[in-house]
Amino acid sequence: MKIIMLGAPGAGKGTQAIMIAEKYGIPHVSTGDIFRANIKNGTELGREAKKYMDQGLLVPDELTVKILLDRVAKEDCQKGYVLDGFPRTIPQAEVLDKALTEMEDAIDVAVNVDVPDENIIRRMSGRRACLSCGATYHIEHVPPKTEGICDHCGQPLVLRDDDKPETVKNRLKVYHDQTQPLIDYYAGKGILRTVDGTRSMNDVFAAIVEILEK
Ligand code: AMP
Numbered sequence: 001m002k003i004i005m006l007g008a009p010g011a012g013k014g015t016q017a018i019m020i021a022e023k024y025g026i027p028h029v030s031t032g033d034i035f036r037a038n039i040k041n042g043t044e045l046g047r048e049a050k051k052y053m054d055q056g057l058l059v060p061d062e063l064t065v066k067i068l069l070d071r072v073a074k075e076d077c078q079k080g081y082v083l084d085g086f087p088r089t090i091p092q093a094e095v096l097d098k099a100l101t102e103m104e105d106a107i108d109v110a111v112n113v114d115v116p117d118e119n120i121i122r123r124m125s126g127r128r129a130c131l132s133c134g135a136t137y138h139i140e141h142v143p144p145k146t147e148g149i150c151d152h153c154g155q156p157l158v159l160r161d162d163d164k165p166e167t168v169k170n171r172l173k174v175y176h177d178q179t180q181p182l183i184d185y186y187a188g189k190g191i192l193r194t195v196d197g198t199r200s201m202n203d204v205f206a207a208i209v210e211i212l213e214k
Pocket of ligand 1: 009030031032033035052053054056057058059060061064084085086087088092162171
């Protein structure tokens with residue numbers, strides 16, 4: 001099962017992607033996580049990506065597409081995967097489609113987690129992330145067991161630079177300009193399914209499972 005998660009930054013698609021990956025035993029592939037891991041490890045790719053991420057801009061397609069195609073070519077992705085944060089532009093979607101078509105393969109479903117901008121801005125200011133293992137929390141909706149500390153690895157949680165209010169506004173603009181057109185793109189292919197992302201995490205997940213098991 002090859003799944004794409006669509007939705008504005010902060011719509012909760014990352015949390016849902018992790019839950020899907022766990023339930024179906026497929027890898028969760030997040031380009032944002034790959035970039036953050038590179039930043040943490042001080043790689044050249046990380047240094048380059050950070051310049052864009054800190055401003056809420058997209059990392060250029062030339063950098064992004066290659067890391068994604070390398071990742072999905074790995075053995076653990078052969079039975080499927082859930083893509084979180086990729087594609088984010090029509091050219092990225094086209095490159096992915098072309099690569100899959102060459103392998104006589106295709107994306108099965110694109111799940112759009114729909115949340116209005118006002119809710120997003122409110123949600124993102126409460127988001128906290130562990131820079132060590134990539135886990136994300138929300139001070140109201142998904143709090144860690146101990147305030148400010150990651151449940152998984154015990155490291156301190158932070159408000160990511162790209163979750164700060166000025167950056168969130170930029171990210172939403174970028175989303176509407178560059179990523180939202182993917183909704184029509186996948187609708188045109190007949191594989192778009194939309195869920196109401198304003199409901200609780202578990203209700204959204206139940207709606208997604210229903211779609212995936214239809
Ligand atoms: P995310 O964790 O998916 O919200 O991604 C965080 C940041 O990483 C984004 O705001 C972008 O700067 C960058 N990024 C992640 N995925 C992509 C992508 N597919 N294309 C371009 N930039 C991306």
